Amino acid sequence: MKDTSANTDAKRAAGAAAAELVKSGMVVGLGTGSTVAWTIKRLGERVKEEGLDFLGIATSFQAENLAIESGISLTALNQHPILDLAIDGADQVDGDLFVIKGGGAAHTREKVVSCSAKRFVIVADESKYVKKLTWPVPVEVLPFALRLVERRLMELGGKPVLRQGVRKDGPVVTDNGNFVVDTDFGVIEDPKGLAARIDPIPGVVEHGIFDNLDELFLARAGGVERIRRKR
Numbered sequence: 001m002k003d004t005s006a007n008t009d010a011k012r013a014a015g016a017a018a019a020e021l022v023k024s025g026m027v028v029g030l031g032t033g034s035t036v037a038w039t040i041k042r043l044g045e046r047v048k049e050e051g052l053d054f055l056g057i058a059t060s061f062q063a064e065n066l067a068i069e070s071g072i073s074l075t076a077l078n079q080h081p082i083l084d085l086a087i088d089g090a091d092q093v094d095g096d097l098f099v100i101k102g103g104g105a106a107h108t109r110e111k112v113v114s115c116s117a118k119r120f121v122i123v124a125d126e127s128k129y130v131k132k133l134t135w136p137v138p139v140e141v142l143p144f145a146l147r148l149v150e151r152r153l154m155e156l157g158g159k160p161v162l163r164q165g166v167r168k169d170g171p172v173v174t175d176n177g178n179f180v181v182d183t184d185f186g187v188i189e190d191p192k193g194l195a196a197r198i199d200p201i202p203g204v205v206e207h208g209i210f211d212n213l214d215e216l217f218l219a220r221a222g223g224v225e226r227i228r229r230k231r
């Protein structure tokens, strides 16, 4: 969805609200995208204003750069394998808090980081919150396995499209050196079942269906609503 100014305000509101969850001493996963960028910027302000003292773990080159610019100290998963909290954006979130991520091709690291965290929070504007997921599922693929993975995704009823670069000829290459295949499955009635069928395809590095969300910070007209997982 193209950003409008209302949309930017909503992204900022959700992003900044979640930044208040961070306390000194925490290790925090920093997600990728234009919504969680507001979280990172707000955390940078809190470091300067209040002396907030925490360590971030970036999920992408973009997040890492923004954290450095914002004055946030970073660490590595290798050094801090268990995070207190991970905060990230989403492409869609459904009524049961299943999520599709990977619009920025960062979902593999985002999944590793969020699964390493005791608590996973997503920040989003209202356009992302839907009854059922319909967003094409980003699947990160080892380039060598591209044709096999495309065929298997079609056998599962998907329509895979290799993501193309912008101002770069040829496919998008992820921070991990792989391709991304955006796969339209129409309305996804059973996200967990679909995830379980994509997982074992040889050459799939990671797909963008997440089932580990704990809490959604959703910016609505009246303010930021917090929706907790019931599952």
Ligand code: 5RP
Residues within 6 Å of the ligand: 031, 032, 033, 034, 035, 036, 088, 089, 090, 091, 100, 101, 102, 103, 104, 105, 106, 107, 110
């Ligand atoms: C990156 C992601 C992003 O979090 C997702 O695409 C949302 O981005 P934005 O907040 O810019 O709409 O999953 O891989």
